[in-house]
Amino acid sequence: MTTAAPGAAPVLVVVDHHDDAPRSSAYELLTVARTLGPVEAVWFGAAPEAAVDRLGAWGVARVHAVPAAADLLPPERGEALAAVVEAVAGPGASTVLLASTFENKETAARLALATGAGLMVDAAALEAGPDGRVVAVQQAFAATWTLRACTTTPRAVVALKPNAVAAVAPDGAPTQPEVLTHDVVPAAGPVARLVERTPRPASDRPDLGEAQVVVVGGRGTEGDFSAVEELADVLGGAVGATRVATDEGWIGHEAQIGQTGVTITPRLYIGAGVSGAVHHRGGMQASGTIVAVNSDPESPIFEIADFGVVGDLFTVLPQAAAEIRRIRGEA
Numbered sequence: 001m002t003t004a005a006p007g008a009a010p011v012l013v014v015v016d017h018h019d020d021a022p023r024s025s026a027y028e029l030l031t032v033a034r035t036l037g038p039v040e041a042v043w044f045g046a047a048p049e050a051a052v053d054r055l056g057a058w059g060v061a062r063v064h065a066v067p068a069a070a071d072l073l074p075p076e077r078g079e080a081l082a083a084v085v086e087a088v089a090g091p092g093a094s095t096v097l098l099a100s101t102f103e104n105k106e107t108a109a110r111l112a113l114a115t116g117a118g119l120m121v122d123a124a125a126l127e128a129g130p131d132g133r134v135v136a137v138q139q140a141f142a143a144t145w146t147l148r149a150c151t152t153t154p155r156a157v158v159a160l161k162p163n164a165v166a167a168v169a170p171d172g173a174p175t176q177p178e179v180l181t182h183d184v185v186p187a188a189g190p191v192a193r194l195v196e197r198t199p200r201p202a203s204d205r206p207d208l209g210e211a212q213v214v215v216v217g218g219r220g221t222e223g224d225f226s227a228v229e230e231l232a233d234v235l236g237g238a239v240g241a242t243r244v245a246t247d248e249g250w251i252g253h254e255a256q257i258g259q260t261g262v263t264i265t266p267r268l269y270i271g272a273g274v275s276g277a278v279h280h281r282g283g284m285q286a287s288g289t290i291v292a293v294n295s296d297p298e299s300p301i302f303e304i305a306d307f308g309v310v311g312d313l314f315t316v317l318p319q320a321a322a323e324i325r326r327i328r329g330e331a
């Protein structure tokens with residue numbers, strides 16, 4: 001196990017990765033972390049060289065690889081992360097940043113419990129507080145309230161929503177991060193372990209939780225998602241759905257957005273044939289720009305839409321896709 005580094009307490013960024021490359025949310029966290037203190041990264045698994053180089057280009061001074069954590073589930077990852085945090089910062093202050101996903105929030109909660117840290121999840125922005133503590137900007141009650149919170153403990157664990165900030169690479173030459181491998185021994189006893197992975201069918205579309213553009217279909221599609229998928233593909237976005245659409249079996253449950261589904265914070269949300277029910281709003285109201293296409297001018301989604309089109313989605317969506325292609329010279 002490694003020992004604590006002298007000097008300022010680091011900001012530890014947990015780097016989510018896929019196919020050995022950091023996910024886009026990791027670059028967003030690194031961008032914010034640079035504003036809070038010296039940045040170090042935690043990589044669950046054996047960190048590949050190319051990824052370490054990439055993290056160096058993004059301002060990471062040290063990479064903490066935790067090989068044993070690669071196949072652990074969130075609660076045990078939280079315990080493993082706690083061991084790393086104790087090794088890096090000892091009892092002193094430190095901030096740990098994660099992307100606010102279902103799994104990471106569970107990891108973060110276990111980490112906070114194990115290290116006596118304060119926990120803030122679903123942050124929409126982070127700021128350095130006057131006493132050096134990190135301040136999380138959060139949205140409550142389906143984004144109708146904004147609040148600023150900081151922990152009463154010196155150590156903070158914060159989960160930041162994907163797409164909440166734009167990822168910006170630092171100026172200056174890349175550094176070569178030091179890689180420290182932590183031989184964390186997973187807890188003995190009856191813990192859950194990942195024994196097998198079944199990859200989802202390959203798709204060129206971005207992950208719903210991380211996508212900058214999400215096109216959502218509701219009951220108004222009557223089960224035909226072709227126009228929704230076409231517009232999503234033209235915009236390089238993900239496809240989402242209301243609970244009605246997933247319950248009807250028109251699309252998989254993993255596409256459901258809302259209170260009992262995925263929470264999304266894309267830059268652009270386009271809802272087609274979606275009424276904007278409160279359970280759906282809870283999962284999308286923090287989107288940057290909300291566009292609604294609905295044939296009923298009285299539909300509640302127009303109350304929260306930045307841009308609304310009253311019309312038939314099967315006419316409006318293909319027209320929008322065609323126009324985008326024309327502007328790009330692809331038509």
Ligand SMILES: Cc1cc2nc3c(=O)[nH]c(=O)nc-3n(C[C@H](O)[C@H](O)[C@H](O)COP(=O)(O)OP(=O)(O)OC[C@H]3O[C@@H](n4cnc5c(N)ncnc54)[C@H](O)[C@@H]3O)c2cc1C
Pocket residue numbers: 217218219220221241242243244245256257258259260261272273274275276277278279280283293294295296299311312313314
């Ligand atoms: C405990 C609980 C949890 C829930 N969790 C969720 C959740 O996580 N996510 C979620 O989405 N819902 C959730 N729901 C369900 C939610 O309350 C709504 O029923 C659901 O969101 C409505 O889906 P919808 O907008 O697709 O359908 P509807 O409300 O039926 O709206 C369909 C809309 O399509 C429009 N339309 C019809 N035809 C067209 C057309 N051709 N072109 C354009 N517009 C058209 C109509 O004008 C209408 O506004 C939950 C409900 C409960 C009770």
